[in-house]
Amino acid sequence: MHSDQEYPPVYRQPSHYNPLDTFKLPSGQERHYQQQYGDMYFLRLAKLKPAVEKVAVEAWEGFSIAGERARRVDRVLDVRQGELCWVAGTIYMDMPLKPNILDDLTKENFTLAPPPRRTYLDPAHPELTQVMLEDESGRLRLTGSMLQSTQLATGAIIAVLGTENANGDFEAIDIKVPDLAPQPRRWEQDTTQASQKTPAKGKIAFVSGLGITGTSGDTIALDLLTDYLLGYMGSPSSGDNDGTTSDASKITRLIVAGNSIGTSMTVDANDNGAGPKKKNAPKKYGYDASAYNASPITELDSFLAEILPSIPVTLMPGASDPANFSLPQQGIHRAMFPQARAYCAPPPAGGQAPEPGWFDSVTNPWEGDVEGWRLWGSSGQNVDDVLRYLDFADEYGTGDSANGDAEARMKIMEAMLRWRCAVPTAPDTIWSYPFQTDDPFVMQSCPHIFFAGNQPQFKTAVIEGDSPLRLNGGDTEMADADEDKSGPRVRLLSIPSFSKTGELVLVDAETLEVEVVKFGTFADPVHQRTYTYMLTRLAISTSTVLLVPYSKWHVPRYHEWMKDEEIQQATASEPLTLEEEYAMQQSWRQDPDKLTFIICLPTASSHQDTGSSTPLRPEDDSPERMVGDINLFLRIDDGEEGASAPQIIGEIELMIAEKQNQRKGFGRAALLAFLRYIVDHEAAILSEFVGRDAAAAAAAAALALSKGAAGSGAGGWRFSCLSVKIGQANVRSLALFESVLFRKIADEPNYFGEFELRRTDLGREGVDEALGRAGVRGYTILEYGRKS
Incomplete structure (x- = not known):
């Protein structure tokens, strides 16, 4: 009509x-990089010191404690011990995980870019963080409970009221900042528009x-x-x-x-442009370098x-x-x-x-x-x-x-x-x-x-x-x-x-x-929060192993494992510093395309398959009970020639770190328990991945259409298969994965000397049968109450 x-x-x-x-910035030859950066902080202090001092005078003029009036000090080095005073300066924070150019220069053999840090704080040693106030005369270390209630960052200009103690530290009583700068009126730059009375809407x-x-x-x-x-x-x-x-x-x-x-x-840096553009193979510590x-x-x-x-x-x-x-x-x-x-x-x-x-x-x-x-x-x-x-x-x-x-x-x-x-x-x-x-x-x-x-x-x-x-x-x-x-x-x-x-x-x-x-192609953020919470707060207990989410207290022991050259070679990994290992732990715990568990010895009490959700004890995953880790990396595979529908593949990595814990069944038990977990939580794992990656969403939709599946909503997404890549010389690992129905996709290893094995049957019944044959009993999901 x-x-x-x-x-x-x-x-x-x-x-x-x-x-x-x-x-x-200046253009051409007027732009120079040879000058020192310290001048920026002195310029900042010169600009903002009058503003913060004005705020401080209004707040602290006439302030006294026990009859002693607070006096203004012009420079931080003029502060006298035991004297109530206030001084303005620039905050500098000395933090253990801050980037350090001197450390970078010593890493001559570190060929892989370090992972981005989530924090400069060392969660294991918060006392190592030092807050200092500096000006052109020097630095003064700040202490006191006031610092706990007022968060600061390097480069902020503040005024601090307090006294210097016997240790030479300045105990802060109060802190002032410059506050908002003067605000221009609307249309201050356009008087023609300012004269118009009708809003533009x-x-x-x-x-x-x-x-x-x-x-x-x-x-x-x-x-x-x-x-x-x-x-x-x-x-x-x-x-x-x-x-x-x-x-x-x-x-x-x-x-x-x-x-x-x-x-x-x-794009592979060695690609001459004739081949298809593919996503580089996943590596435990990032991706290979790429060309434009x-x-x-x-x-x-x-x-x-x-x-x-x-x-x-x-x-x-x-x-x-x-x-x-x-x-x-x-x-x-x-x-x-x-x-x-x-x-x-x-x-x-x-x-x-x-x-x-x-x-x-x-x-x-x-x-x-x-x-x-x-x-x-x-x-x-x-x-x-x-x-x-x-x-x-x-x-x-x-x-x-x-x-x-x-x-x-x-x-x-x-x-x-x-x-x-x-x-x-x-x-x-x-x-x-x-x-x-x-x-x-x-x-x-x-x-x-x-x-x-x-x-x-x-x-x-x-x-x-x-x-x-x-x-x-x-x-x-x-x-x-x-x-x-x-x-x-x-x-x-x-x-x-x-x-x-x-x-x-x-x-x-x-x-x-x-x-x-x-726009409606993206997942509901309420579901995303639910999935994120669930996937990072659950542990898996069996009669043979305990799997717990990779957390910060696991990092020191894990870092010791990764110093072993044999493990580095087996996992295609580069050695990291401890702070870089902490940053990597956060990435593997939080990124939607990764799922990581630490493999521990079984709990002291034998859990039965009763659906119990009793939280674990802190000692159940203590460092001395750790034996390895198991990971799932989610990736999109467009096919060898790009002709087939995109596939979402889960790639598994398994490591039993120390030789005394190998050949004891820990690897088989961890793999089977992990497979059962993936089968039970497939929708949640993929909904988190698809909901936060547009390319993954498109791949999931294409895969659903190619299979005639629903392809959307919680429970609609499915793995095409689970995959593992194993070096051709690692006969024991090849035998382990083949025994649980992973099959080689090619008779010959790839360019890197690795076989890729895949499992397409993700039914729960087959996994449960394999658990029974391996003698792994009491599969139970437990609440993991410790915070990462």
């Missing part, structure tokens, strides 16, 4: 845009972490985002094709906050070229994008976008200031005015790095790969604003250009919107200038501040990674109210 109704054309609201060159869109890899896994999510931005989906609130204005037409500008290029797919792959940037260019005729775009680089790695990252060069660069501004004529184009490739961090509001944002590296300094308790031990640290990230963003320094840890633990005359990371003015991209989940809050620093305070889910208050008010935005959450953030250009548009 055709309708004769005519619909009026829909026009997008115009964008009022004024980018600032705060983070633009537009929206600013934010997205980050597109994670484009150049594979079919990107297609569905990007197509949905493109259709929404171009208005093809109609209005979600009013229904399609009803004559109302589409929500998309209200979007005045799209801001892409970094990591538009993904890192999951690689043009597919992701080509797909990003096509995406931008499709939406740019309709909507202006501000593109920021991120850690995985083709731009300089040190902050501030300069904009991705227009030469990378042969299609989209037509929308860039032409080069300015001699002596004229450059005008922003419809497509603006900017720096990271970036500052500018959009719809009259001052925006300051980053691609998230600053928040990620400060989080490594702090000790926010995580109830479930899931860390920053899940949802437990979302509130912590909000508190960190608030702290940065109150410190008036948005990248405090540069240049200490974030690579930075060595500025000599100015520190651009110091915030001269307070933004109206402060955002960070590539965060694990969306969160927002509004903060005010007259509120106390809440870095360890209450929840940030608050209502907007009263309109009557004249102090600065800032909207904080944690922009989630689109490739993991499918979320686009919209900010109302008049009220700064926030809404989230979520």
Whole structure:
């Protein structure tokens, strides 16, 4: 049935845009890297010391204890023992797991890049962390309970009230920070718009972490985002094709906050281009080095070229994008976008200031005015790095790969604003250009919107200038501040990674109210939290072995095992330092494509198959009871020639570390118990993996279609097979896996001298029969109560 109704054309609201060159580096020969980095901290202190001293004077003037009045001290070395005083300076934190260039230089034989650290704190020795206050005269160590209630990071400028004790340490009584910088009025840079009385009723869109890899896994999510931005989906609130204005037409500008290029797919550096592009084989400690792959940037260019005729775009680089790695990252060069660069501004004529184009490739961090509001944002590296300094308790031990640290990230963003320094840890633990005359990371003015991209989940809050620093305070889910208050008010935005959450953030250009548009191809985050909790809080008990989640107290013993050259050769592993081993433990515990258990001796009491959920005792998995580990690595296999449907394969690795524990049946018992666990929890394992990886989601959907299965929802995902790779000389391991129905996929070993064996029968009945034949009794799932 055709309708004769005519619909009026829909026009997008115009964008009022004024980018600032705060983070633009000198070009050509004017850019130098020979100078020292220490000048940045002195510049920062010189800028912020007057501001923090003003706050301190207002708070502590006339303050006294037992009749002794606190006096101001100009330099940290002028502090006198036993005298009540206050002094301003720069925080420096000496932490055991912080990167150290001297340590890096000694690793001449360390050929594999170290894993990224989740924290600079040593969980086993928190007392090793030292907090110091420094200025141009020297350093002063800070102590006291005040440090436990006020989290700090290197590079923050503070004022401290206290006394020096007999040990030469300064016991802090109170701490003050500069607080929010002066905030410009809206439209301060555009008096023409300020004179207009009619609101524009537009929206600013934010997205980050597109994670484009150049594979079919990107297609569905990007197509949905493109259709929404171009208005093809109609209005979600009013229904399609009803004559109302589409929500998309209200979007005045799209801001892409970094990591538009993904890192999951690689190309072999030795490939001549003739062979198919494949994902490198998994290794216990990361992936092989790869060469440049043009597919992701080509797909990003096509995406931008499709939406740019309709909507202006501000593109920021991120850690995985083709731009300089040190902050501030300069904009991705227009030469990378042969299609989209037509929308860039032409080069300015001699002596004229450059005008922003419809497509603006900017720096990271970036500052500018959009719809009259001052925006300051980053691609998230600053928040990620400060989080490594702090000790926010995580109830479930899931860390920053899940949802437990979302509130912590909000508190960190608030702290940065109150410190008036948005990248405090540069240049200490974030690579930075060595500025000599100015520190651009110091915030001269307070933004109206402060955002960070590539965060694990969306969160927002509004903060005010007259509120106390809440870095360890209450929840940030608050209502907007009263309109009557004249102090600065800032909207904080944690922009989630689109490739993991499918979320686009919209900010109302008049009220700064926030809404989230979520695209339906991504898993429900409630289910993701459930799966993450379940998979990291369960242990497996049998009459022969106990399997427990790999936790931080297992690391020292595991580290000793991995020093053995024979084990290194058998596992294709490189030796790691202890701190790198701690970082790797966090990765294997938290990443959705990995599942790791430590194999221990059986518990003292013989558990029967009664479904008991009694928590284990701490001594049940003590270091002396550890015998090895077993891992599951999830990967996507596109087939040898790329013609077959993608498959999700679980690759198993098994190690019984010490010779005195080998040939005792521990390996067989652990393997069979692990297989039973995988069979019982297949849906949960794969839902976690599929829900947080777009390529995995596409592969799972393709596999389901090829088999005629449901392919979606909890319980819809299935492994194509389980796999193991074993060196041809390892006869005992080959015999073990073949005895439990793993079969070689080729008669000859591969290029690396390994046989790959696969098992496609994942039925529970066959696994239970094998458990019985091996004499492994009492398979029981227990609650693992210890936190990682």
